[in-house]
Amino acid sequence: MRHSFLLLFMAVFISCNTPNQTRFKMIEQNTLINPQTKNYAFLTCMYQDSHFPAFLVDKCKNILVHLCSEIETQKPGNLDELYKLTHASVELINDLEDEFFEHGSELETAAAECLASNIEFIATAYGFDADVEELIATRNW
Secondary structure: HHHHHHHHHHHHHHHOOOOOOOOOOOOOHOOOOOOHHHHOOOHHHOOOOOOOOHHHHHHHHHHHHHHHHHHHHHOOOOOHHHHHHHHHHHHHHHOOOHHHHEEEEEEEOHHHHHHHHHHHHHHHOOOOOOOOHHHOOOOOO
């Protein structure tokens, strides 16, 4: 009995601390305020490439929609504040790298270009003239 309880506790602890799990709740894109981001087809370039599993692209899209929501909520007043938000989002995408590898894929050049252009679109949609390399400076891909 004691052994079973310990195994159950360990399973719950591990499942609750898995690094690849999204660290926030799912946000529906149609709840965004900005009409450009509300109606944008995020990551089309990755969805159209069978090399990228759709469920993992969905996770990346959720991170980008969450970034939009954070921009709308926090209303960054300058590029430094925006970069903090985009860097946090990029780090969440970085956390998905192992999961991409496990499913025979990777965040390589095509994914990097697609993700970068989508993050740049977000910055522009919210009125920022940001350097794309700085927007994604924390990337591993």
